[in-house]
Amino acid sequence: MLVEIHNSDQALDKLRAAGVTNGTLLGLAVADGRTAGFATANTTFAVEGDTLVNDSAAQLIADVDLELRPRWVLWSNATATTLVAGGTRLATCWDLAAVHRLLDGVWRADPVRLWSKMRGLTHDAAPALGQLDLLADEGHDEGDAENPERPDGYLRPEWVAGGWAQSPDRLAAWASAALQVAYWQRQQLAVLPSVNDAEATARSESAAELLCAELAFDGLPINRAAAETLLRGIIGERPSNETAAQAQRLARDRKVLQHLPPGSG
Numbered sequence: 001m002l003v004e005i006h007n008s009d010q011a012l013d014k015l016r017a018a019g020v021t022n023g024t025l026l027g028l029a030v031a032d033g034r035t036a037g038f039a040t041a042n043t044t045f046a047v048e049g050d051t052l053v054n055d056s057a058a059q060l061i062a063d064v065d066l067e068l069r070p071r072w073v074l075w076s077n078a079t080a081t082t083l084v085a086g087g088t089r090l091a092t093c094w095d096l097a098a099v100h101r102l103l104d105g106v107w108r109a110d111p112v113r114l115w116s117k118m119r120g121l122t123h124d125a126a127p128a129l130g131q132l133d134l135l136a137d138e139g140h141d142e143g144d145a146e147n148p149e150r151p152d153g154y155l156r157p158e159w160v161a162g163g164w165a166q167s168p169d170r171l172a173a174w175a176s177a178a179l180q181v182a183y184w185q186r187q188q189l190a191v192l193p194s195v196n197d198a199e200a201t202a203r204s205e206s207a208a209e210l211l212c213a214e215l216a217f218d219g220l221p222i223n224r225a226a227a228e229t230l231l232r233g234i235i236g237e238r239p240s241n242e243t244a245a246q247a248q249r250l251a252r253d254r255k256v257l258q259h260l261p262p263g264s265g
Contacts, residue, residue: 037171
């Protein structure tokens with residue numbers, strides 16, 4: 001059931017009542033830093049900047065993160081990127097895309113692939129929006145357009161294309177869908193053969209995604225003097241001009257080329 005939240009205290013009370021504590025999986029969907037959807041095992045709710053009193057959605061998320069330390073369930077690190085840009089940095093998360101790559105050994109990890117995998121469906125057969133679909137009746141599948149899942153088990157293409165962010169209710173539903181995938185992924189990790197604590201690896205991969213979001217925003221801090229000392233020990237002194245640089249390249253090339261068969265060029 002959706003509930004209306006006006007400040008961080010109300011959100012904290014609602015989440016505590018739902019049993020959220022340190023490490024609890026908590027679904028999160030963020031549209032623009034002002035509106036966000038939350039989902040636990042037994043409740044969903046959304047917050048809007050316009051209805052919050054002396055607060056913002058990003059600040060509310062930061063308060064929940066500090067007070068309860070849940071493990072935020074994110075479709076990908078795009079959510080973390082949005083939050084970092086708004087000044088909010090999550091402590092921990094369960095990144096669905098990262099865990100999917102761990103489970104399947106593939107790079108592509110969009111919501112369609114994640115959801116189809118959970119439902120045992122072929123993602124290549126998933127419906128997609130096209131030029132003709134823009135003129136089609138959105139209710140042609142006879143399902144509830146406010147449910148991200150179609151009757152055939154696939155995600156609605158209009159939701160995947162960004163429709164999940166059209167309203168607070170949809171954000172909450174999108175967060176709930178993410179939470180369903182996280183529970184399923186946990187089950188898959190638990191039965192992996194010959195893997196010691198695969199879930200710990202999933203948590204580590206998720207933490208790396210948070211770090212990537214922060215580095216993309218902050219840049220990579222580096223001690224230039226230390227870096228130059230390291231490089232000097234590998235490739236020698238910095239060349240003073242292009243002639244010296246060319247001589248260094250030729251010297252390095254000779255060390256490699258000497259291992260080639262005679263006459264190979």
